[in-house]
Amino acid sequence: xxxxxxxxxxxxxxxxxxxxxxxxxxxxxxxxxxxxxxxxxxxxxxxxxxxxxxxxxxxxxxxxxxxxxxxxxxxxxxxxxxxxxxxxxxxxxxxxxxxxxxxxxxxxxxxxxxxxxxxxxxxxxxxxxxxxxxxxxxxxxxxxxxxxxxxxxxxxxxxxxxxxxxxxxxxxxxxxxxxxxxxxxxxxxxxxxxxxxxxxxxxxxxxxxxxxxxxxxxxxxxxx
Amino acid sequence: xxxxxxxxxxxxxxxxxxxxxxxxxxxxxxxxxxxxxxxxxxxxxxxxxxxxxxxxxxxxxxxxxxxxxxxxxxxxx
Numbered sequence: 556x557x558x559x560x561x562x563x564x565x566x567x568x569x570x571x572x573x574x575x576x577x578x579x580x581x582x583x584x585x586x587x588x589x590x591x592x593x594x595x596x597x598x599x600x601x602x603x604x605x606x607x608x609x610x611x612x613x614x615x616x617x618x619x620x621x622x623x624x625x626x627x628x629x630x631x632x633x634x635x636x637x638x639x640x641x642x643x644x645x646x647x648x649x650x651x652x653x654x655x656x657x658x659x660x661x662x663x664x665x666x667x668x669x670x671x672x673x674x675x676x677x678x679x680x681x682x683x684x685x686x687x688x689x690x691x692x693x694x695x696x697x698x699x700x701x702x703x704x705x706x707x708x709x710x711x712x713x714x715x716x717x718x719x720x721x722x723x724x725x726x727x728x729x730x731x732x733x734x735x736x737x738x739x740x741x742x743x744x745x746x747x748x749x750x751x752x753x754x755x756x757x758x759x760x761x762x763x764x765x766x767x768x769x770x771x772x773x774x775x776x777x778x779x
Numbered sequence: 780x781x782x783x784x785x786x787x788x789x790x791x792x793x794x795x796x797x798x799x800x801x802x803x804x805x806x807x808x809x810x811x812x813x814x815x816x817x818x819x820x821x822x823x824x825x826x827x828x829x830x831x832x833x834x835x836x837x838x839x840x841x842x843x844x845x846x847x848x849x850x851x852x853x854x855x856x
Binding site: 620717720721723724725727728731758761762765766769 | 826829832833836839840843844846847850
């Protein structure tokens with residue numbers, strides 16, 4: 556597994572395999588979204604429209620369990636995009652040649668990507684808190700008693716840190732295990748690990764977005 | 780392999796080994812409790828499953844920290 560290592564450089568920016576793969580995933584997701592939502596119909600929706608409606612509706616119902624229907628709809632764009640991006644990049648590690656072909660490396664197996672995703676969550680939580688509770692949002696840092704302030708401030712930083720480390724560690728560990736098993740027993744044995752990776756890739760994407768939605772729920776809860 | 784490297788290798792093994800014992804035990808408890816609850820109240824299975832996955836993810840993070848430390852130590856050999 557060759558982590559890091561620049562493919563080529565544009566000015567001061569080093570373009571790595573992780574960057575090209577995440578760009579490819581972004582393009583694929585955008586193309587699916589743009590091509591799938593042309594010619595939307597209310598009567599007799601096409602197959603593509605039905606599939607996309609199933610995905611979006613399923614995600615919204617899932618987040619509605621935690622956030623409630625109104626806030627789930629408001630935060631669906633960011634949470635749903637996070638989920639789909641993480642799912643696609645987890646599964647991209649299962650395609651043949653991942654990590655071996657230059658320019659193709661699962662982005663979530665790299666700490667930079669997961670920290671970036673966690674920063675998006677962090678900003679969403681803070682901005683959402685100010686948007687829903689206005690000027691009273693910072694007051695919840697001293698809510699039960701005043702000396703909770705350092706603990707609660709620390710918590711806000713630890714949340715995104717643990718989010719990113721969890722996702723990175725899982726995917727990186729999985730990649731390493733898969734590589735070692737393929738070296739040890741090249742026939743059939745990797746299939747079992749790949750089957751497990753399918754399950755864990757989905758669960759990790761789910762857990763990342765579920766925890767994000769719980770943090771958002773805490774920040775945007777109505778003050779009594 | 781010299782004595783120093785052997786000790787470093789042992790440290791990596793201990794980091795992931797100890798870090799997986801207690802989260803594994805706790806995950807077992809979480810799974811058992813969730814299954815018991817589903818058996819008692821099968822109609823709440825969806826909610827219980829969501830809560831179970833969440834609790835397991837929080838426990839699993841501890842093991843993952845150990846795993847990352849183990850990788851870092853192995854990189855030092």
